[in-house]
Amino acid sequence: MRKPSVSAQLTRTARRFSTVIAPQLTKVEQLNILQKYRKLIIKMADVTRLQDAIKQYVLHNNMHFDPVEFQIRSCDNGSDHVVLLAQFYAEEIVLFEGTKRLLSICLSDPPDTSVEGITVAKVRHPISGIKVFEVIEATGQTSWKINGTLDELNKCHIEAHHSLLRHMVSMCGFSFSSGQWWSVEHEGSRVGQVCPLNSFCDENSLRIEWLEDTDNELRLLTLCFGVIQMVREAFPGLMHIVHECRQRKGIA
16 A cells, blocks of 8 residues: 655645634634623723823824723623723734733724725734724715625624714713714614713713624624724824824835
């Protein structure tokens, strides 16, 4: 019986290895902790970090600063504790559970334009850096969709809504969104929403909510959209840092 060549053995080994490893490097793993909550709040952890980042950028033209942190906190049944943490750097936003890196979000400024719309952000695998999802904005800034980049499927649709009451609150300086809030839909059904908080203590904070049966991937994408809106809408000064970083590196 003919003995397999070394190259054939290596090829089979590589195939088995890629079958096991590839999904781990191309898919964001399920974030089980999100199933424990119906509502979460995203808020700035320490405003002095924000002030320092902008100071370093404006006065010293420095892209290197301590990360600006956003806490993702529970708000179910009166509970209030940190569930996750998002850290803003000039090149990316990184989502953490404790010390575990879950994913990164790369904001586009200037955004990439395609036939489908304007790509405002890309969600990447925490280890491989492979692009897993794209957040695409339609013309007019009233709707978005999040697509999977590997399976090329539309994961969810996000629609902006306007509330007269929220608009009045924003005019008083208690909210940043000019009366906007956002619904998240999947296959024509609403599965979650993202809303600015209106109280003075929670100024420039967002609440994200899901239906009880919303699956884990949709919860994660809703959270990612909320984090993106915290930077783009609640603290737009950070987008100037993103823009400058892209310009320096020649990244569109």
